[in-house]
Amino acid sequence: MSEQNKKMMRPPVELAYEEELKALAENDEGKKPIGWKLSPKAVRTFILGSKAPIRYSGGEVEIKKKYFGNDALIERCIVTLAGNRGLMLVGEPGTAKSMLSELLSAAVSGVSTNTIQGTAGTTEDMIKYSWNYAMLLDRGPVREALVPSPLYVGMEKGIITRFEEITRTPAQIQDSLISVLSDKVLNVPELGDGGLLFAAQGFNVIGTANTRDKGVNEMSSALKRRFNFETVLPVREAALEKQIIIQEVEKLAKENSIELEVDEKAAEVLASTYHELREGISSMGHRIDKPNAVMSTAEAVSVYYQTMMSAYYYGDGSIKMDALVSNFLGAVVKENSDDLPKVRSYFQSVIKDKSSRDGGIWTEYYEARKYLG
Numbered sequence: 001m002s003e004q005n006k007k008m009m010r011p012p013v014e015l016a017y018e019e020e021l022k023a024l025a026e027n028d029e030g031k032k033p034i035g036w037k038l039s040p041k042a043v044r045t046f047i048l049g050s051k052a053p054i055r056y057s058g059g060e061v062e063i064k065k066k067y068f069g070n071d072a073l074i075e076r077c078i079v080t081l082a083g084n085r086g087l088m089l090v091g092e093p094g095t096a097k098s099m100l101s102e103l104l105s106a107a108v109s110g111v112s113t114n115t116i117q118g119t120a121g122t123t124e125d126m127i128k129y130s131w132n133y134a135m136l137l138d139r140g141p142v143r144e145a146l147v148p149s150p151l152y153v154g155m156e157k158g159i160i161t162r163f164e165e166i167t168r169t170p171a172q173i174q175d176s177l178i179s180v181l182s183d184k185v186l187n188v189p190e191l192g193d194g195g196l197l198f199a200a201q202g203f204n205v206i207g208t209a210n211t212r213d214k215g216v217n218e219m220s221s222a223l224k225r226r227f228n229f230e231t232v233l234p235v236r237e238a239a240l241e242k243q244i245i246i247q248e249v250e251k252l253a254k255e256n257s258i259e260l261e262v263d264e265k266a267a268e269v270l271a272s273t274y275h276e277l278r279e280g281i282s283s284m285g286h287r288i289d290k291p292n293a294v295m296s297t298a299e300a301v302s303v304y305y306q307t308m309m310s311a312y313y314y315g316d317g318s319i320k321m322d323a324l325v326s327n328f329l330g331a332v333v334k335e336n337s338d339d340l341p342k343v344r345s346y347f348q349s350v351i352k353d354k355s356s357r358d359g360g361i362w363t364e365y366y367e368a369r370k371y372l373g
Contacts, residue, residue, distance in 0.1 A: 035202020091232035094296020109159035158200030181226035242271035
């Protein structure tokens, strides 16, 4: 990665994993759909990792596992895209839908930044195209005056267009995708007879939608039929959640030059807490009142990283349970203060039992309950 790229707060996937993509491309002997940078086999390896390092012209590189979940889901997503059908990733917030769409786009098209961010204010111009009005007044409706938006760019270049949070977008704006997904043609009436843009090979759309947004701007049946839907589920194993927290926090610390090691025991405590509260049952089989807040792995990563920064800038570099509990509480009750009694009850039952049984860090964690107010 170049010095300029290293200065980016968050490099796009194609730059963050530039070496891996290059190594896979040089060693790729699989069959590739027209317009794809890598074969479906290589795309799968890029996302799920390789069993051994791969040698290429730049040396040797390990292809790291980037998605921890259902491997079969990844294969279905790749096959959907290879079949030129739109892919819609749905699920709870924080289940890595956006990350997965970025990884797929980078591996298939070599670019992950051709993105529409869905909001209540998203207009059709932001999806398809707009105009340079100074040039439009001077020269009239010519191609040079047209300002392409992500969908136009994707069709013209034969790359994937990502549509994030599609259900946050008004229904009539969503439906502007229907004809494009059906016919792979975009009509620009202002350009007259030359106003038809036919999608180049490799073009496709990956959308994401949160199940918690259901009913905000429900997708029409006509639009749903243009996509294959895949549900991205939360992590189901506490041990795997711990592994994700450690990996993601290490990456964030490296990107921001925070020279601290991840405390695996603290990561285990946090992973167990999020897992049990999300599932509504403890590792000992006790029923738990589930909070209404999003108990996602992404939130757990954020809580740990915030605690790590506090330790780095204000403390002695060690993760303190007081700070962890305070940051955890802020993450849980930010949406609904009614969740506070549920968290207190969880500490008074489950964490108290673990403290008595295992001691050590669990006792420190239980004693930090005073920060729950």
